[in-house]
Structures are given as C-alpha cells and as structure tokens.
Amino acid sequence: MIVADMLNAEKHGKNNFKRVVIVGGGFAGLNAAKVLAGQSVSVTLIDRKNFHTFQPLLYQVATAVLSPGQIAQPLRRILYKAPNVKVIMGEIVGFDLKRKVAICNNGVGIPYDYLIVAAGARHAYFGHDKWEFDAPGLKTIEDALEIRRRILLAFELAEREACLTGKHQPLHFAVIGGGPTGVELAGAIANIAKRSLSKDFKCIDFNECRITLYEGATRILGIYPERISHKAQKQLSELGVEVQTNSFVMDIEPGRIKIKNKWIPANVSLWASGIEASRIGRKLDAKTEGSGRVFVEPDLSLPGHPEVFVVGDMSLIKNAEGQTIPALGAPAMQEGRSAARNILRDTRNQKRINFLYKDRGSMATIGRHRAVAEIGKWYFSGYFAWFIWALVHIFMLMGFRHRVAVFYEWIWTYFTRERSARLITGNIDELAIQLTGKAISENNRNAKSPAKKEN
Ligand SMILES: Cc1cc2nc3c(=O)[nH]c(=O)nc-3n(C[C@H](O)[C@H](O)[C@H](O)COP(=O)(O)OP(=O)(O)OC[C@H]3O[C@@H](n4cnc5c(N)ncnc54)[C@H](O)[C@@H]3O)c2cc1C
Incomplete structure (x- = not known):
C-alpha cells in the first residue's frame, strides 16, 4: 500500500498541524469539518460523492416537486472558505488502525492523527437483497x-x-x-x-x-x-x-x-423499511449491533482507539435515560460537531467532554399542509405542524441560493399544484x-x- 504524502502539513507551512481525516460528507462529517474549518488542524474530507445531499427532502425529488440540484450542493463549494480543509472524491474501503491509515479505493493509504468515520447508512432488506x-x-x-x-x-x-x-x-x-x-x-x-x-x-x-x-x-x-x-x-x-x-x-x-x-x-x-449502517463500520474491528451500528464510548470514540471517532447513523450511543439515540439528522449533526470539538480540546490539552444529545423534537410531513410534530412537551398536527416543518427544513438547507430556490418551488407548487420536475x-x-x-x-x-x- 502506498501511503499518501500530500496530506502532510507542508501545504499549510511547517506547522505540525494534526491531520484529521473525515470519511463522509453527510450531516455528521460536514458538521465536523465546519467546526474544524479555520482551526490549527489539517483536515481531509473524503466522500464517494462530490456533493452533500439533504436527505430529508429526497422524497420531494422522488415525487417531482424538486430537482436534484436543489437539495444537493458540491462539498468543495460549501467548504471553499476553509484553507485548512481539503475535499477528496473517493471511497474508503478499509483502515489500518495500527498504522493510523485510512485506505482509499485506489489503494492509497491516507495517514491521520485523528479519524472521524461518518459514512452513514443504507436501507436494509432484512436478508432479501434481491x-x-x-x-x-x-x-x-x-x-x-x-x-x-x-x-x-x-x-x-x-x-x-x-x-x-x-x-x-x-x-x-x-x-x-x-x-x-x-x-x-x-x-x-x-x-x-x-x-x-x-x-x-x-x-x-x-x-x-x-x-x-x-x-x-x-x-x-x-x-x-x-x-x-x-x-x-x-x-x-x-x-x-x-x-x-x-x-x-x-x-x-x-x-x-x-x-x-x-x-x-x-x-x-x-x-421504506429498516436501515443498515455502512459496512465500512465492520472494518473498524469494533463491536456492532444487529444493523451494523458501531458501539462507541461516551465521547464518541472507538473503544481502545481514542483517536478514532464514529458518528452519525453509523454509531450507536444511548442518552442519559438509557435510550438509543435515533439515526436522524439532528443527532448526526450534533455528534459530528462534538467529535470535532473533542479533537480541538485534545490539541489544546483540555479534557474531552462526553456527548450529550439535545433532543429538539421530531416531525414528519404528510403532504400538502399536513404534518405531525413533537417539540418538547407539545405536539402539533395539521397546518401548523406543516408550517413548522417547512420553516425548519428551509433553514436546515445548505446555502442561501438553495433556500430561495426551494422556497420559491414550494410556493409555486402550493398554489398551482404543478410538479415541475417531471421528466422521465x-x-x-x-x-x-x-x-x-x-x-x-x-x-x-x-x-x-x-x-x-x-x-
Ligand atoms: C429519505 C430520508 C428522509 C429522512 N428524513 C429525515 C428527517 O425528516 N429528519 C431527520 O432528522 N432525519 C431524516 N433522515 C435521516 C438523516 O438524513 C440521517 O440520519 C443523516 O443523513 C445521517 O447523517 P450521516 O452523516 O451519518 O450520514 P449521511 O448523511 O448518509 O452521509 C454519509 C456520507 O458518507 C458518504 N460515504 C458513505 N460511505 C463512504 C465511503 N466508504 N467512503 C467515502 N464516503 C462514503 C456518503 O456518500 C454520504 O455523503 C432521513 C433519511 C432519509 C434517507
């Protein structure tokens, strides 16, 4: 295996910055990269796609409300202002945890001091893949x-x-x-x-x-x-x-x-039934549960490997009440940020902080002005829940242009009932x-x- 040299600190000056490799530019990986942007670390984000997908609105692409470009944004563009973050399009196929190397599908090993694995999940067919x-x-x-x-x-x-x-x-x-x-x-x-x-x-x-x-x-x-x-x-x-x-x-x-x-x-x-964590989790030699989610320590690190973090849909962690934290967008974002902050704490010789999930509620939409939402002790349904759902999703979308485009498309669809993305x-x-x-x-x-x- 060739081990890449290009990720060493030379491009950022002889600064001895710690090398952080992030696998996956989804909610978890991208939020980790954003926390590390502009900090004294050298970050490489690697994803098999060159864009980030806003999965909660995928169903609107599937049902011809939105076009793919309205819910996906190039990772390079999102991170272009961060001089210390490189983006590589490629697939990680394994790890050499002893040598601290993530192995790319072109056979090249990418060395790291810290590794954040955030490769997400896929739907599971419970043994009926056909x-x-x-x-x-x-x-x-x-x-x-x-x-x-x-x-x-x-x-x-x-x-x-x-x-x-x-x-x-x-x-x-x-x-x-x-x-x-x-x-x-x-x-x-x-x-x-x-x-x-x-x-x-x-x-x-x-x-x-x-x-x-x-x-x-x-x-x-x-x-x-x-x-x-x-x-x-x-x-x-x-x-x-x-x-x-x-x-x-x-x-x-x-x-x-x-x-x-x-x-x-x-x-x-x-x-639309069941998910299975990315199979790359099994290459981490760690304990996994049935759907392949990796058990992690309270600070989200891999047991026995404090330099490796597993976050988002791939990781399994419980909240203070002992319930498993669901594989959803909000926990993934919070976990990505928490892992990145712990890396920064390490570089400053500060004590790590355990991950604490802040549950701000959950919601699901059921079509035109219909939704259900649970926020704290309150729950809503119908028009008001749909309005909150729309507001939250517009604000969660990446980039002002995407927000405006999606908002415009929703207004248009709402009043005309027209579906603009109807090409076969x-x-x-x-x-x-x-x-x-x-x-x-x-x-x-x-x-x-x-x-x-x-x-
Ligand atoms: C249809 C749908 C609707 C949803 N709706 C909601 C919702 O309304 N609210 C909510 O909170 N959550 C929702 N979720 C769940 C939410 O999107 C996920 O929990 C969240 O995306 C998980 O983030 P992640 O970063 O762990 O993984 P992902 O966002 O899946 O990102 C994983 C990234 O890793 C990359 N990758 C995978 N394997 C490799 C590899 N080997 N090498 C390099 N890169 C790799 C992928 O290309 C991807 O970019 C929905 C999910 C789906 C599918």
Missing part, C-alpha cells in the same frame, strides 16, 4: 430519480392504455414501511395522484388509483408517541392513502407483492420491463388505436 431491484429504497439522489421514473412511467403507461383501449388496469402504489420516509412518500404520491396530475392525464380514472402503506408493526411512526401515529394515520386516510398495519411483506416480484400469503398487484413498490429519463424500455414484465412496445400491444375504434 428485493431492492423490484422495490427500491430512498437514500440517495440516484434512488430518488429511480423512484420518480417508476412513479411517472406508471402514470404514462396507464394513460396510454386508457387512451387507446378506453380503460386501464387499476393503478396501485405500494409503500412498504410506515416510518417517517414511508409516511412522507405515501402522502406525496397521494397528492400527485389525486390532485397534481389529474388534470394533465386526461384518460386515467383516478378513482382506480390506490396508494397503500404497509407496516409490519401495530402502528405507523412507531418511534413517535402513539397520539402522533394516530393523527398521522388519520391525515393519510384523508388524503386517500390506505394504511395497513400488522402487514409484513413476505415477497416482492415485478408488478406484485406478497402480504400475509396473498399476492397483490402493485405497479410500483417502494421500500434513462432507458424507458428497461424500466417498463421492470414494472410490468414487458417492454414499452409490448405494453397494450392489443390496444385498438382510436382510428381502429372508429372503423
């Missing part, structure tokens, strides 16, 4: 675009069938998993189906369009208090989403899903086969053209 092809999950911009293609193509195929034959097979969108992502997706699809697209698609019978949210547990939004779950379920029903609890998915195939031993046709199946790109035939088992040219092959109908 389901991913038929029921994609939502974690990256690529996932969101794939879901958008599937949703829009399902409408296009139904419209074509209806225009050419006079009727179409009922449309069914199945969302699997009743956590915040599943609830947001189901609500947004209902908004599109029942409201936004109904004027543009002139032949589809939107009464023949079903959206079902399947949840294996007894209630949706299980991480929230019970009353929030009930409110959310009520709001979903008002939007026309059927919520089926105690419904475990047993199998998934193109065009259908199996629930409680019964196959149900589904034009589009989407996966890529190989449509491949996608049609995926959704229906047939290429687009074979779909409705027996359909009579309007001219034939008249004859």
Whole structure:
C-alpha cells in the first residue's frame, strides 16, 4: 500500500498541524469539518460523492416537486472558505488502525492523527437483497430519480392504455414501511395522484388509483408517541392513502407483492423499511449491533482507539435515560460537531467532554399542509405542524441560493399544484420491463388505436 504524502502539513507551512481525516460528507462529517474549518488542524474530507445531499427532502425529488440540484450542493463549494480543509472524491474501503491509515479505493493509504468515520447508512432488506431491484429504497439522489421514473412511467403507461383501449388496469402504489420516509412518500404520491396530475392525464380514472402503506408493526411512526401515529394515520386516510398495519411483506416480484400469503398487484413498490449502517463500520474491528451500528464510548470514540471517532447513523450511543439515540439528522449533526470539538480540546490539552444529545423534537410531513410534530412537551398536527416543518427544513438547507430556490418551488407548487420536475429519463424500455414484465412496445400491444375504434 502506498501511503499518501500530500496530506502532510507542508501545504499549510511547517506547522505540525494534526491531520484529521473525515470519511463522509453527510450531516455528521460536514458538521465536523465546519467546526474544524479555520482551526490549527489539517483536515481531509473524503466522500464517494462530490456533493452533500439533504436527505430529508429526497422524497420531494422522488415525487417531482424538486430537482436534484436543489437539495444537493458540491462539498468543495460549501467548504471553499476553509484553507485548512481539503475535499477528496473517493471511497474508503478499509483502515489500518495500527498504522493510523485510512485506505482509499485506489489503494492509497491516507495517514491521520485523528479519524472521524461518518459514512452513514443504507436501507436494509432484512436478508432479501434481491428485493431492492423490484422495490427500491430512498437514500440517495440516484434512488430518488429511480423512484420518480417508476412513479411517472406508471402514470404514462396507464394513460396510454386508457387512451387507446378506453380503460386501464387499476393503478396501485405500494409503500412498504410506515416510518417517517414511508409516511412522507405515501402522502406525496397521494397528492400527485389525486390532485397534481389529474388534470394533465386526461384518460386515467383516478378513482382506480390506490396508494397503500404497509407496516409490519401495530402502528405507523412507531418511534413517535402513539397520539402522533394516530393523527398521522388519520391525515393519510384523508388524503386517500390506505394504511395497513400488522402487514409484513413476505415477497416482492415485478408488478406484485406478497402480504400475509396473498399476492397483490402493485405497479410500483417502494421500500421504506429498516436501515443498515455502512459496512465500512465492520472494518473498524469494533463491536456492532444487529444493523451494523458501531458501539462507541461516551465521547464518541472507538473503544481502545481514542483517536478514532464514529458518528452519525453509523454509531450507536444511548442518552442519559438509557435510550438509543435515533439515526436522524439532528443527532448526526450534533455528534459530528462534538467529535470535532473533542479533537480541538485534545490539541489544546483540555479534557474531552462526553456527548450529550439535545433532543429538539421530531416531525414528519404528510403532504400538502399536513404534518405531525413533537417539540418538547407539545405536539402539533395539521397546518401548523406543516408550517413548522417547512420553516425548519428551509433553514436546515445548505446555502442561501438553495433556500430561495426551494422556497420559491414550494410556493409555486402550493398554489398551482404543478410538479415541475417531471421528466422521465434513462432507458424507458428497461424500466417498463421492470414494472410490468414487458417492454414499452409490448405494453397494450392489443390496444385498438382510436382510428381502429372508429372503423
Ligand atoms: C429519505 C430520508 C428522509 C429522512 N428524513 C429525515 C428527517 O425528516 N429528519 C431527520 O432528522 N432525519 C431524516 N433522515 C435521516 C438523516 O438524513 C440521517 O440520519 C443523516 O443523513 C445521517 O447523517 P450521516 O452523516 O451519518 O450520514 P449521511 O448523511 O448518509 O452521509 C454519509 C456520507 O458518507 C458518504 N460515504 C458513505 N460511505 C463512504 C465511503 N466508504 N467512503 C467515502 N464516503 C462514503 C456518503 O456518500 C454520504 O455523503 C432521513 C433519511 C432519509 C434517507
């Protein structure tokens, strides 16, 4: 293994700055880099993407409200003002903890004095990885675009069938998993189906369009208090989403899903259930729990390696009450900042401070002016909760331009119900086969053209 030399302090002068390597430019890694920006350390942030994704709004890309560029920003641009922070696009594939080296996918080792591992998580299929092809999950911009293609193509195929034959097979969108992502997706699809697209698609019978949210547990939004779950379920029903609890998915195939031993046709199946921590965590020789989250010390360091921190969705830490801190944006940001501050304390010979999670509440949106929120002792639902949700998300977005762009798009969508990002790109035939088992040219092959109908 070649060990890179370019990260040594020479570029910043012979200053003997400590070298900090951050793996991942998500909420946790980026917040760590921001704390270290301008400080007396030499930082290298490495991510396999050259941009940061604001994941809480991915579902809006998947449902054609926003374009990818509105929720993603180049990491270089975010950090361009910090002379001591370099950004490298690459994937870390392992670590040599003894030699203090992170190994990049080009075989080069990147030496560090401190390492912050913040590689996040992906959706988990509980041992059924082949389901991913038929029921994609939502974690990256690529996932969101794939879901958008599937949703829009399902409408296009139904419209074509209806225009050419006079009727179409009922449309069914199945969302699997009743956590915040599943609830947001189901609500947004209902908004599109029942409201936004109904004027543009002139032949589809939107009464023949079903959206079902399947949840294996007894209630949706299980991480929230019970009353929030009930409110959310009520709001979903008002939007026309059927919520089926105690419904475990047993199998998934193109065009259908199996629930409680019964196959149900589904034009589009989407996966919003369970997460698995980045597998890079297993390369740290540390104790992990079932979903691969790494157990860390109270200061977020790896047991036996005070120079290594694991933060964000990858780490497992409990709060003062002994409850596991959820894999969410706010804890990830706080953990990233806390790890970075402890590194700065070390460089100043100060005592480290244990991580303390400040829970400022949780919320989920359920479509146009519907949401649920829990802030401290208070909980809200409906219009007010949606307003708070919108405000918080606008302020959490990275960069003024993105905030303005998203705000403008929301205002436009709110008043016009128009979906501006509605392009279907890529190989449509491949996608049609995926959704229906047939290429687009074979779909409705027996359909009579309007001219034939008249004859
Ligand atoms: C659809 C969706 C909706 C969500 N909604 C909310 C919400 O409303 N509120 C909320 O609080 N939380 C929400 N979350 C959760 C929140 O986004 C995550 O908890 C948060 O992003 C975790 O931050 P992280 O830095 O640990 O990981 P991530 O943000 O996932 O970042 C990980 C980064 O590491 C990079 N990476 C991964 N592996 C490697 C590697 N081997 N080498 C180099 N780079 C690598 C990735 O490219 C990525 O940039 C949502 C998540 C999703 C998927």
